[in-house]
Amino acid sequence: MNCELSSLSTPAIRELPAWITAASTLEAIRLIELxxxxxxxxxxxxxxxxxxxxxxxxxxxxxxxxxxAPFTDTWYLRSEYRMLHAALVWKLYQRFGQSxxxxxxxxxxxxxTYLFLVQKPQLDITHVAFVPDLIRSQLWIERxxxxxxxPFPVPRDSNRVLxxxxxxxxxxxxxxxxxxxxGYRKGRRKTACPVCGWRHLL
Numbered sequence: 136m137n138c139e140l141s142s143l144s145t146p147a148i149r150e151l152p153a154w155i156t157a158a159s160t161l162e163a164i165r166l167i168e169l170x171x172x173x174x175x176x177x178x179x180x181x182x183x184x185x186x187x188x189x190x191x192x193x194x195x196x197x198x199x200x201x202x203x204a205p206f207t208d209t210w211y212l213r214s215e216y217r218m219l220h221a222a223l224v225w226k227l228y229q230r231f232g233q234s235x236x237x238x239x240x241x242x243x244x245x246x247x248t249y250l251f252l253v254q255k256p257q258l259d260i261t262h263v264a265f266v267p268d269l270i271r272s273q274l275w276i277e278r279x280x281x282x283x284x285x286p287f288p289v290p291r292d293s294n295r296v297l298x299x300x301x302x303x304x305x306x307x308x309x310x311x312x313x314x315x316x317x318g319y320r321k322g323r324r325k326t327a328c329p330v331c332g333w334r335h336l337l
Contacts, residue, residue, distance in 0.1 A: 160190075162239035167191050169246055170260045173199035179239045179264065205265045208274055208290060215306075219299035220257040222287045224249055224266045 163176045173187040182190075191199040211217045227245045246260050258266075266288075269275040275288045280298035282305075287298035297305070 159239065162237075162243065163187065163190055164194065165243050166239060166260070167194050169243065171264075172202070172261065174204060175261055175264060176239075178204075179242055205262060208269055210262065212290070214257070215299050215303055217257045217262075219303065220249075220253065221262075221266050222299055223252065224258060224263050225270065225288050228267050 159180045159182060163180045163182050166176050166179070167173075167190060173184065173191045176182060176187040176191070177184045180187075188199055211221050224245065227248055231241065231244060231248075242260070242264055246263050249258070249263060250256055270277075270288060274291060276291050277286045278289050278296070279286055280301055281296045282301040283298060285298055285300075287300075289295050295302075
């Protein structure tokens with residue numbers, strides 16, 4: 136019996152090239168520096184969850200915060216500014232072109248560019264990483280804005296026809312005459328311009 140077992144060939148363990156392991160570790164470090172939790176690091180780099188937790192603790196001197204990754208778009212829809220920034224992030228994903236082999240590097244490039252472009256970021260790296268998932272899962276679709284003709288992401292069951300940028304603009308400026316308007320109040324769907332009388336459907 137022992138002879139039979141000893142005659143069985145042991146499958147070779149495939150080792151990753153050193154440069155791949157080193158690159159993944161550097162990407163994990165940068166993700167953590169940018170605010171990623173250990174769970175997101177594990178997801179996009181393939182690093183073992185335990186090692187991701189250890190690396191997070193080594194960098195921040197505290198455990199990685201607990202909690203699940205986002206799985207719905209409710210958080211985005213609570214703010215027009217969040218939707219505006221989500222639209223910008225989706226444009227960056229499209230501009231850079233996603234590589235499945237280096238998802239971590241791709242996320243780092245998108246998030247660093249987003250931080251460079253905006254003065255007050257509305258999305259953390261976790262919510263930036265979730266934007267393309269909403270598109271891939273078809274919870275969001277692209278629709279052309281009726282005002283500026285720019286494609287923007289929107290929930291599939293939404294009847295919105297204006298992109299977040301135009302909605303925010305029309306909250307403060309009349310789209311017909313350009314006159315200043317009072318800020319958009321939640322719950323008011325249609326308001327008239329005090330100068331020209333144009334009725335805005337938001």
